[in-house]
Amino acid sequence: MSRQVGYLGPPGSFGEQAALGYAPAGALVPFTSHGAVVAAIGSGLIEEGLAAVENSLAGTVPETVDAIIQTEGVFIRGELILPIEHCLIAAPGTSLAEVDLVLSHPSALAQCRTYLETHLPGARLEAALSTAAAVETAVQTRAAAAIGTRRAASLRGGAILAEAVQDVAQNSTRFVVLAASDAPPTGDDKTSFAFTVDHDRPGTLIGVLSELSNRQINLTRIESRPSREELGVYVFMIDCQGHREDTVVAEALGAVQKQAHYFRLFGSYPRYADAAT
Amino acid sequence: MSRQVGYLGPPGSFGEQAALGYAPAGALVPFTSHGAVVAAIGSGLIEEGLAAVENSLAGTVPETVDAIIQTEGVFIRGELILPIEHCLIAAPGTSLAEVDLVLSHPSALAQCRTYLETHLPGARLEAALSTAAAVETAVQTRAAAAIGTRRAASLRGGAILAEAVQDVAQNSTRFVVLAASDAPPTGDDKTSFAFTVDHDRPGTLIGVLSELSNRQINLTRIESRPSREELGVYVFMIDCQGHREDTVVAEALGAVQKQAHYFRLFGSYPRYADAAT
Numbered sequence: 439m440s441r442q443v444g445y446l447g448p449p450g451s452f453g454e455q456a457a458l459g460y461a462p463a464g465a466l467v468p469f470t471s472h473g474a475v476v477a478a479i480g481s482g483l484i485e486e487g488l489a490a491v492e493n494s495l496a497g498t499v500p501e502t503v504d505a506i507i508q509t510e511g512v513f514i515r516g517e518l519i520l521p522i523e524h525c526l527i528a529a530p531g532t533s534l535a536e537v538d539l540v541l542s543h544p545s546a547l548a549q550c551r552t553y554l555e556t557h558l559p560g561a562r563l564e565a566a567l568s569t570a571a572a573v574e575t576a577v578q579t580r581a582a583a584a585i586g587t588r589r590a591a592s593l594r595g596g597a598i599l600a601e602a603v604q605d606v607a608q609n610s611t612r613f614v615v616l617a618a619s620d621a622p623p624t625g626d627d628k629t630s631f632a633f634t635v636d637h638d639r640p641g642t643l644i645g646v647l648s649e650l651s652n653r654q655i656n657l658t659r660i661e662s663r664p665s666r667e668e669l670g671v672y673v674f675m676i677d678c679q680g681h682r683e684d685t686v687v688a689e690a691l692g693a694v695q696k697q698a699h700y701f702r703l704f705g706s707y708p709r710y711a712d713a714a715t
Numbered sequence: 716m717s718r719q720v721g722y723l724g725p726p727g728s729f730g731e732q733a734a735l736g737y738a739p740a741g742a743l744v745p746f747t748s749h750g751a752v753v754a755a756i757g758s759g760l761i762e763e764g765l766a767a768v769e770n771s772l773a774g775t776v777p778e779t780v781d782a783i784i785q786t787e788g789v790f791i792r793g794e795l796i797l798p799i800e801h802c803l804i805a806a807p808g809t810s811l812a813e814v815d816l817v818l819s820h821p822s823a824l825a826q827c828r829t830y831l832e833t834h835l836p837g838a839r840l841e842a843a844l845s846t847a848a849a850v851e852t853a854v855q856t857r858a859a860a861a862i863g864t865r866r867a868a869s870l871r872g873g874a875i876l877a878e879a880v881q882d883v884a885q886n887s888t889r890f891v892v893l894a895a896s897d898a899p900p901t902g903d904d905k906t907s908f909a910f911t912v913d914h915d916r917p918g919t920l921i922g923v924l925s926e927l928s929n930r931q932i933n934l935t936r937i938e939s940r941p942s943r944e945e946l947g948v949y950v951f952m953i954d955c956q957g958h959r960e961d962t963v964v965a966e967a968l969g970a971v972q973k974q975a976h977y978f979r980l981f982g983s984y985p986r987y988a989d990a991a992t
Contacts, residue, residue, distance in 0.1 A: 641928030651918030
């Protein structure tokens with residue numbers, strides 16, 4: 439039996455594209471939210487899953503980061519960067535001139551605002567729960583179009599009215615591969631961890647970050663998430679270069695842990711090869 | 716003529732609640748997005764505006780932070796913290812048992828997931844562009860309810876089926892007051908600024924943050940936003956204690972500016988009195 443790999447569905451979503459890229463031979467299992475993918479790994483229902491963590495335009499995907507922080511037993515085993523191309527999709531035979539309604543997830547509508555204002559200034563915008571759901575509705579609705587993936591168009595029998603309709607051509611999303619354990623060292627790895635510090639004193643965050651910089655470990659990402667207790671209290675999530683088994687990284691992590699109130703290591707994994715391009 | 720104060724509408728939104736709290740006698744002007752509020756101040760169309768920057772559960776409001784960073788001539792003159800209470804609203808006479816459709820902005824639906832799963836497990840969820848728009852639709856639709864504000868219910872003639880339906884009772888949103896200039900010192904102030912640093916070398920971020928901690932200036936918030944160029948390159952937005960005219964703060968800002976590639980000061984403003992409670 440091929441391994442089960444969870445993703446944010448339905449089929450035709452960017453999540454499915456990422457899962458196909460990571461595990462072309464896997465049994466792909468759609469979930470209704472990134473949080474549900476993370477929970478299914480935490481409970482052992484599936485072996486691996488992909489969840490989006492950040493987009494080059496929109497920034498962090500809060501739901502994923504929060505679910506990873508809140509779910510015990512979930513580790514990061516890999517990462518993958520997917521270029522995002524939004525298409526304008528409608529029932530076959532529909533012309534751009536007839537479109538008076540555009541459906542999509544609010545984030546996708548926002549990412550294509552300039553295109554929509556320029557090419558469809560009179561069209562009404564309507565929110566959908568996902569780009570894939572929007573495509574499904576649009577191909578069944580007269581004079582409607584949806585913002586979605588090329589694959590969703592193909593799965594739902596939609597025609598592509600325009601390609602690459604997002605405002606900024608360079609648009610990519612980073613996914614992490616989640617599992618019950620992380621990955622062995624490869625020589626070009628990253629490590630992710632989260633912590634909280636005493637927030638009422640100056641310099642507590644810097645004390646922690648210095649444990650990395652003093653050892654010449656590059657910080658590739660720092661993200662602050664609300665503690666869900668009160669405004670102004672944050673959980674910091676850090677990605678840095680190196681593997682947790684590397685001597686300097688292991689030392690730095692030990693020193694961070696000593697200074698932190700809360701500390702959790704999400705593991706180490708190979709850096710995505712095309713990440714820097 | 717009373718001063719014009721912009722907010723994210725329509726009337727009945729949390730944005731209007733915040734604007735009413737800040738300027739009860741102001742001429743409140745609704746806009747269709749936080750970005751539009753910021754742009755209207757940048758262009759001088761309105762004198763002041765409120766925009767949500769972070770929520771205690773959801774975290775940052777990326778649209779606002781990005782708009783502030785990208786719009787010239789916009790300063791932060793104040794802040795305000797609004798407790799968020801979601802209500803379940805329907806046409807008068809509707810009972811909870813009949814509700815088979817729940818409408819709201821996807822963020823509001825997500826914030827009330829536990830309530831919805833417990834009390835309305837069979838109801839279909841449908842996305843709307845705002846909570847206020849959801850309430851307007853729900854009161855006109857049989858067997859439908861919306862998640863929205865108490866004020867939206869009153870404005871649209873809706874009945875409140877349940878109060879405080881959000882999953883976590885402690886839910887508040889911080890708004891900033893934006894204008895063409897910031898505020899004079901009061902003795903209990905905060906200062907906000909943004910910067911980028913060389914991201915390929917270890918310790919560049921820490922070098923900047925140390926300029927604050929070395930002077931015992933407390934960092935109240937650090938937020939990383941994508942540069943919109945490539946993944947892994949961020950603009951950092953910082954809130955710290957003190958006013959830009961305070962000697963140590965002025966020195967720290969000067970030192971930060973020297974180390975940064977990009978630097979922008981959004982100004983100083985009185986700390987919200989109830990912020991710590």
